[in-house]
Amino acid sequence: MNMRIGELAKLTGCQPETVRFYEQKGLLPPPLRSQANYRIYDAAHAERLHFIRRCRSLGMSLDEVQTLLGFQDHPDQPCGGVNDLVDRHMLSINGQIAELQALHDQLSKLRQTCDSARPAGQCEILKQLSDTTPPLPANESIV
CATH class of the missing domain: 1.10.1660.10 (Multidrug-efflux Transporter Regulator; Chain: A; Domain 2)
Known part of the structure; x- marks a missing residue:
């Protein structure tokens, strides 16, 4: 063919x-x-x-x-290296999932600051996004 x-x-x-x-x-x-x-x-x-x-x-x-x-x-090689590669790839994906979950949590908290439609000038989400202080890492919060 x-x-x-x-x-x-x-x-x-x-x-x-x-x-x-x-x-x-x-x-x-x-x-x-x-x-x-x-x-x-x-x-x-x-x-x-x-x-x-x-x-x-x-x-x-x-x-x-x-x-x-x-x-x-090279099909005669042992496949342990294949298993190792897939294991490392799954660990990497688990890290990405954790990062995405942390990002989701941050966005969820941000979304909770604005519970109703109001003029954009009064929007808490926009105010917090405009804040010039460095953001906290995803796994930390203000004490």
């Missing part, structure tokens, strides 16, 4: 620029070229691109994807 870049992009749900980007980053091997110098991709390119896109949909960095592709390219 040979296809050009537009066909590969459509098959994998991405843009041709994305395919070129992954080629430039070394995540996709260079395709063969037709006599007219068109890129010619095969099923292996499509499978690899699906793998890359799945990893990216899980929030993995290009470096993480590159590492996982290295394991995939």
Whole structure:
């Protein structure tokens, strides 16, 4: 199954620029070229691109994807490194969740300062956002 870049992009749900980007980053091997110098991709390119896109949909960095592709390219290696990478990625996500929860808590407290619609000049949210004192870290409060 040979296809050009537009066909590969459509098959994998991405843009041709994305395919070129992954080629430039070394995540996709260079395709063969037709006599007219068109890129010619095969099923292996499509499978690899699906793998890359799945990893990216899980929030993995290009470096993480590159590492996982290295394991995939060398199937005789033990997969402990894959487990370690996924564990580190989950720890990173847990940190992001904690940061987002703290941000949510701050916004919730800010929202509670304005309980009714009033002229913007009297809005407590706007007043607090205009405050020039440095904001407290998310996990601290005024005592």
